[in-house]
Each structure stands twice: as C-alpha cells, then as structure tokens.
Amino acid sequence: MAHFVILGAGECGARAAFALREKGFAGEITLVGAEALHPYERPPLSKAGIADASDPKFIAAAEKYTESGIRLLTGLAARDVDTASRTVTLSDGTTLSYDKLLLATGASARSFPGAPEGSAHIRSLRTHHDAAALRDVMKPGRHIAIIGGGFIGLELAATARLLGAEVTVIEGLERVLKRGVPEEIAHLLTERHRAEGVDIRCGVSIEALTEEGGKAVIRLSTGEVIEADLALVGIGARPNVEIAEKAGLAIENGIAVDTYLQTSAPDVFAAGDCCSFPLPIYGGRRVRLESWRNAQEQGTLAAANMLDLDEAVSAVPWFWSDQYDMTLQISGLAEGAVTHLRRDLGAGAFILFHLDGDGRLIAASGIGTGNAVARDIRLAEMLIAAGARPDPAALTSSNVKLKSLLAA
Helix, strand or coil, X not given: CCEEEEECCCHHHHHHHHHHHHCCCCCEXXXXXXXXXXXXXXXXXXXXXXXXXXCCCECCCHHHHXXXXXXXXXXXXXXXXXXXXXXXXXXXXXXXXXXXXXXXXCEEEXXXXXXXXXXXXXXXXXXXXXXXXXXXXXXXXXXXXXXCCCHHHHHHHXXXXXXXXXXXXXXXXXXXXXXXXXXXXXXXXXXXXXXXXXXXXXXXXEEEEEEECCEEEEEECCCCEEEECEEEECXXXXXXXXXXXXXXXXXXXXXECCCCCECCCCCEEECHHHEEEEEHHHCCEEECCCCHHHHHHHHHHHHHHHCCCXXXXXXCCEEEEEECCEEEEXXXXXXXXXXXXXXXXXXXXXXXXXXXXXXXXXXXXXXEECCCCHHHHHHHHHHHHCCCCCCHXXXXXXXXXXXXXXXX
C-alpha cells in the first residue's frame, strides 16, 4: 500500500491530506507538524487570535483526522530527507518511508539583524503561542512599537489600538505597504491609522534594536531613541527551505517547483509559502506567495498531482487584509502596469484597475468597509484569468457592470 508523507501541518499540508482522501487515495497518509497543536488557520492570529482569549480556529476537529485515516504527528520536526532511499527522519529519530512526499514547510518570520534572541520584549508573530504572548502585552497603558509597515505590521497596529495600547509603526521605506499596494490605498489606510491614534514613521531606518531595563529600545538613524514595552518585528517572512536544501533540491526564492508543484527530485512536491513556482498567466514569471488562499489551493493542487492527475497552476494570486472596519483585497500582480484606473463603488469604497502596456488587465486593488469590494474583486480576478483587455471607459463607469465585461 502506497505511503504519502506530508511535512508541515499548516493550512497547506492539512488541506492536502484531506484532498488526497477526497480524490480517492486509499493508501497511508502521514501528516507531520512541528507544533503541538493540530492544524489551525493563521490569518486570525493578527486579529481575533490576539483580541480573543480563545483556542485557534482549527482546520478540522482532531477526530476528523482519525476518521479520514490520516496519521497526524504533532510536536515533531523533520530532520532529514533522503530522496535516494525515499525516507524522512524526524526529530525523535523515527524514520518514515514514503512513496511520495509533500513539503509544506511554510515560512518563518524574519528576525531583525542584531536583535537579541529569546527576548520577552522583542517578538514576532507566526504561531498561536506568539499571539497569546502578544495578548498579554497589548493593554491600555502599554506602548507597542511595530517594526515594518506591511500587512502584518498594520494589522497588528489595528489590533493593538483596539485593545487600548499606544502604538508606533516604524517603516524604512517612504510609505507603508510599498510592495504590492497602490499609493492611493496605502495613503487612505495611513490616514485611518493616524485617526485611530497610531504614530506612523516612514522613511526612517533603525540602527539598533536592543532590550534594556525591561524595555525594547529602538535607536533610529536620526538619533532618536524609542522605548517600548514590546517591539513587534514584522519585516516579512523567509521560506523554510532548510530541509529541502539539505536534501539537494533546487532552491530559488523558496523550494523551486514546476507548474505541477513537482520539485527537482522525483516524487517530491512542494506547496504553499515555502515554494516558488511559475505563473503561466504572467508569462511564466516565478513567484512565491504568502497567502491563506494560495496555501489552500496549492494543498489541493499538490494532492491532485501526487495522484498523477497533472493539474497545472492556474489561479490568480489573491490577498486580503482587515484593519479596523476596512478590508483591502487585491487580485493579480500589478508589477509592470502602466495604466491605473479608478472605479467608485459608493460609501467610500473603490477599486483600482491595473493594465499593462497592451491594455490587458493584470491586477485589481480594492478597499472599503466589510465586503464592499469582494464581488467586484472576484469579477476582476476572472477577467485577469481570461486575459481580458476591457474598455478603460467601461472599467471606470459605475453604469457598466463588470459581469458584462466578463461575458464580452
């Protein structure tokens, strides 16, 4: 009986395990996770996961794994992969033989260069344990300094303010959300954070991050020193490629895979935050995506290809961020766009469409309260997937339904 092993029990790995069963695989499945908890969703960690003193949002109940015939091993990390003998060695010394292997090892928060390790006053967010630790500090009368003005930094800033803490955001670039978010939307979010009392500093660099006297101490290049009860480092993530690199797999901004999520080793696949892959709808451009939906979709896709169904990557990238009552959604990749068009949706919500030099829609960015932009972003995603070159006047007109452009 075939044995499929999945290393990484996050969103991607867990979805892959269940998808294998849903697609009819009757062999053995072993899902290995380094955390003691069974698989849970990570997006709530920067929001309700901190604000609510509750259990994480589990992907499935613990008994569901047993019912589905999935052997779930928690609290264990993979130590070695031998692609010649097709074996995996775990941190407790256990050796697993595999017929096919999926690496869904995810990503880790980048640490700040030179910052002390293990400090209670300098932290990052990646796990439920991290979120619980942050909850204990995000209280009225406490000062939280957030290093990095990207998605995670701003979501944490919003959560900290909702819990009553004072917040300073420090971003080295000239504005927040510089990578992948249009300036118009970034400006709107910046103003909202400032209206909520967040002190946002852009265009300043940090010379040193230390812990002194029970405080995090941040020394800026301007000579200013900022003291905080907690410094939250949110400067991005790095793919967990160590075990793949040790096994001799090709690495290129993550574990390099083809459009079927196959690595450079036979019968070894990789999916989710840890891998880079070519996107056909963007001319085969190799990307690595850190998003909840990508992890879900690639988990299912990897399962299909482990079963030799030959399903290629075809999804349009999609991201979202909740901050206060505002939701930002982006479909596609705007890099290379030369035309940017705005469509107002009412009640302050709007979408920006991004077209390349040939008039092809390659991305759409929307913001509004609640789900105000969700439907239009979904329609834009379908237009992007279709390679549409819509009439710019129709895109900006609220009298023309996007659904009609898709039909055309």
